[in-house]
Amino acid sequence: MEDSLFPNTNFDSLLSKFNHEWETPLAIAVALGHVFLASDLLERCHCMRLRQAILQQDKDGFNALHHAIRNRHEDLALKLIEKEPLLSQALSNYGESPMFVAVMRHFTKVSSKLLDVHDSFDRGKYGRNALHAAARNGNSVIAKKIMEKRYWLAGQADMAGNTPIMLAVTYGKIDVLGVLL
Template identity: 60%
Template sequence: MAANTPTTDATGGQSSMDERILKAATFGVFWDIEVLATKSPSILLGVTPQGNNCLHISTIHGHEEFCLYALALERSLLEKVNCENETPLVIAVSLGHASLASKLLQQCCGRPRLSRAILQQDRYGFNALHHAIRNGHKQLALDLIAEESALSRAVTKYTESPMFIAVMRNYVDVSEKLLDVDDSSDVGQYGRHALHTAARNGNKDLALQIMEKRPRLAREADWDGITPLRMAISYNKVDVLQVLLAQRSSLAYETFKDGYPLLYSAATRGQVDVARVRVKHG
């Protein structure tokens, strides 16, 4: 996202950015760009060798006034991507400019043509919702879900869904909204999913909500054959174990890789509380 350091030419045949516009965007000096744009309407569309337009540049530096002024002159800047496949919105969220990101989102709202600017994923597959959750901007995440629920379906190159990240961080309100989206993704790294993460964290409230809305996940194991139940036992999360067995008692008969049942494995580990839960739901 650096404004000037990369050498890759990502202009795609677009005109190079005027030095005056580059300087204005970098320092947030917006009051003279209207004069330049009046003389040459396309001047705001020029890009750096990295594919950044003036809105990308000003967003990197967090200049809200410049961004809004530039958009008043040329709204199409919102949907342009640079060599990292980033829109200005994605940059704003990833760099933690939450206030600016909210304003850019508002500029897209109610304009179907600009939905791509909201849904855009960067070269690693992260969209604005991923970044908002990762950076702890929970209200922005909720606003993004409300405006464009399709963001919840996107999965990164690291196989992370927004829900997986939200549950991993114990963001209950964001996770609840994502669970309300019927087709939202719940996958995570190494074949794990949102229920694995709730079990590992010991978050019984989220585990209950996930079980109620996506009961299938209770039996879906990760790449190592570990189910949410086994995850709860491994991390001694008794509260989550109780939730899982209360919702689906048949899970109590689940066996581990060694073929031994849950009760035996818990006993050999000295996990008395786990064994008691098993007996209760047996």
């Protein structure tokens, strides 16, 4: 890694450490929007096989992928999924999977990439799933991709008993309703 931010530095033990909020250096870099640094740390952790440093969830249950999506760093999110697909299986303390957050943010590429991860979680808060989020937001492109890969989500009701179809009707999202039907 000659072009690395930290050439010839042996700090693998520091990369694995987390602070009192359970944040690793990678998670902190992502959360604070230091994309170049986060990319470098991700590459180092991946090369050194410091898997737990990549997967670590903070005190709120967010991992580096959650932070990348929440902070609108789409390219970094794609890189995180590529290097460590297991990031897609984390749920925050609020019950949000990275896929749910990506759909809420209208991140089509990230949502598609997460759908390609066979066992990625699609759950969201209030018992909703990624298809509920697409219906609520009126995103027919993502709804179609979800229906192609996980059609069974259309029949799942949230804690209030609403299915994605019911949300599409409630919010007048006709394009999404057409996809769901």
